[in-house]
Amino acid sequence: MIAPRSPADLRAALGATIVGQEGVIEALLLALLCNGHVLLEGPPGLAKTLACRSLAAALDGEFKRIQFTPDLLPSDIVGTRIFDQRESAFATVLGPIFANVVLADEINRAPAKVQSALLEAMQERQVTIGPQSYCLPDPFVVMATMNPLDSEGTYALPIAQMDRFLMKVSVGYPSRDEEIRILDRFAVADTQPVRAIATLDDVRAWRAQAHGVHIEEKLKRYIVELVAATRRAQHVRVTAGTGTELRAAELIEYGASPRATLALAFLARGRALLDGRDFALPDDVRSVAPHVLRHRIGFNFRLATEGLAADRVIEAIVEAVPAP
Numbered sequence: 166m167i168a169p170r171s172p173a174d175l176r177a178a179l180g181a182t183i184v185g186q187e188g189v190i191e192a193l194l195l196a197l198l199c200n201g202h203v204l205l206e207g208p209p210g211l212a213k214t215l216a217c218r219s220l221a222a223a224l225d226g227e228f229k230r231i232q233f234t235p236d237l238l239p240s241d242i243v244g245t246r247i248f249d250q251r252e253s254a255f256a257t258v259l260g261p262i263f264a265n266v267v268l269a270d271e272i273n274r275a276p277a278k279v280q281s282a283l284l285e286a287m288q289e290r291q292v293t294i295g296p297q298s299y300c301l302p303d304p305f306v307v308m309a310t311m312n313p314l315d316s317e318g319t320y321a322l323p324i325a326q327m328d329r330f331l332m333k334v335s336v337g338y339p340s341r342d343e344e345i346r347i348l349d350r351f352a353v354a355d356t357q358p359v360r361a362i363a364t365l366d367d368v369r370a371w372r373a374q375a376h377g378v379h380i381e382e383k384l385k386r387y388i389v390e391l392v393a394a395t396r397r398a399q400h401v402r403v404t405a406g407t408g409t410e411l412r413a414a415e416l417i418e419y420g421a422s423p424r425a426t427l428a429l430a431f432l433a434r435g436r437a438l439l440d441g442r443d444f445a446l447p448d449d450v451r452s453v454a455p456h457v458l459r460h461r462i463g464f465n466f467r468l469a470t471e472g473l474a475a476d477r478v479i480e481a482i483v484e485a486v487p488a489p
Contacts, residue, residue, distance in 0.1 A: 200372060459479060
């Protein structure tokens with residue numbers, strides 16, 4: 166097996182299987198390069214699960230899928246201790262969280278107690294079972310899916326859980342041309358499965374390259390100003406659906422934390438690497454800003470009453486901060 170020379174080869178392999186959804190493919194690759202986790206939100210049937218499966222197949226790593234349901238227990242995710250009668254001692258059975266790529270399907274269908282079982286794994290890269298802690302594989306990426314249309318039988322994700330995700334990506338419907346290609350690829354012809362074109366050593370090498378991407382001092386200040394603008398958006402103006410002009414601060418309950426600042430820097434480096442550059446640009450920051458901020462800004466009730474989308478407010482904030 167010949168290792169790809171760059172992550173662009175992995176992106177091309179995923180694009181050969183998944184029609185459209187370039188934003189989703191890029192987000193999954195960025196999560197892999199930046200050692201983060203990604204939450205995919207969109208209606209069912211938009212290839213969210215297929216994208217995660219295809220990435221795992223292309224990596225030659227271990228893949229596990231966890232279907233979140235209301236009766237799921239924390240031990241079903243991280244593992245448990247059982248008593249071995251032959252040895253007269255307790256033995257540890259590791260759960261499906263011990264994989265390189267973990268697909269948490271419909272993560273909002275499990276209660277908070279189960280969702281909290283992922284907190285330690287996503288942040289510390291380890292889980293505690295009984296008196297012992299166990300390190301997770303490297304790389305370790307959680308890719309979660311969520312359906313925003315069906316609220317029956319779902320549980321809101323805690324703020325702390327949402328903040329663990331490096332990105333939250335909104336998955337949209339394909340265009341007409343893309344849907345024709347979907348018909349040709351999946352309803353007429355036999356689709357070839359993605360083959361393993363990269364190893365885990367390749368991923369670790371790419372991460373080292375992404376960490377070495379240069380960020381100018383001016384760009385660092387721009388990232389800090391962008392995140393600070395979410396906390397004091399008095400000067401940012403947004404036009405509501407009724408035509409009324411509002412200040413963004415009237416819609417925001419709380420702004421993004423410094424974790425968003427770090428996420429913007431990490432993702433800007435990763436996007437530069439995907440484009441074959443060893444330096445980050447303001448366009449890199451602007452392109453990933455919605456993915457970083459949409460789940461880290463708390464909006465109040467006026468957002469819905471004024472008929473505004475959260476992404477429209479984020480777009481106004483990004484436009485209001487001058488780029489270097």
